[in-house]
Amino acid sequence: MRLFKLLLILALAGVSIGLWLLYSVDGVPILAYHRVSDEDEIYSISPAEFERQMKYLQEHGYTAISLAEMYDAFAGKGSMPAKPVVITFDDGYKDNYLTALPIMEKYRMKATVFVIAGQVGEPAYLTWEQIREMQRRHTEIGSHTLSHVALSEVAAGEQEMEIRTSKAVLEENLKIPVEFLAYPFGKFMPAHFDMLRQAGYRGACTGLAGLNHAGGNSYALKRINIPRPRYGMAEFRLRLLRANIFFRFLQ
């Protein structure tokens, strides 16, 4: 009888752990894209593939939120949807507006675009007018520094200048507070956390893999890199799953 009880408890524990593994992920995934175009390049995903991914997110109950909404929810100032996702684009390419935005709107998704403040209006990059139009259509704009230098590889004064000037240039042109930054090449140092805080940023995105939660480092957000897929949707699903596993076991 005692053995039976023990086995029952073990079986229940096993089932509970299994269910926990399957359903209890409460970290927020932040997807990291660059370009959406048919160019055969690692950081460029085709419009058809991007559309399949947005459709997948919608069909699986994901709600796209901005980083500001994620931080507010973490701080208890707003509610978190059942399955949140943050969709980010680095560099600020024109195709984010021309190609990605209409696809996202079709599936009721929205994004955060990290703009290189010193490259706005250059060939292949968004213009100020396009950025303002994206803002009107629910896109959140963040900084990707002024000139896209690896912050950990330049002098401290230059790091500070890149962080502060990009924010000022974006805010001057867009008339909104710019509260988030994505580190170019994902490269950062702990010294940047204070630099960003003092400059008035609420958070920053890295290239580290994983999900995000309320107690995490605001200036070292983890992301799920979405390069041009070689194995279609299976690869997309695997990338989401892998981030869940990182989150559960390595954080």
Ligand SMILES: [Zn+2]
């Ligand atoms: Zn970049």
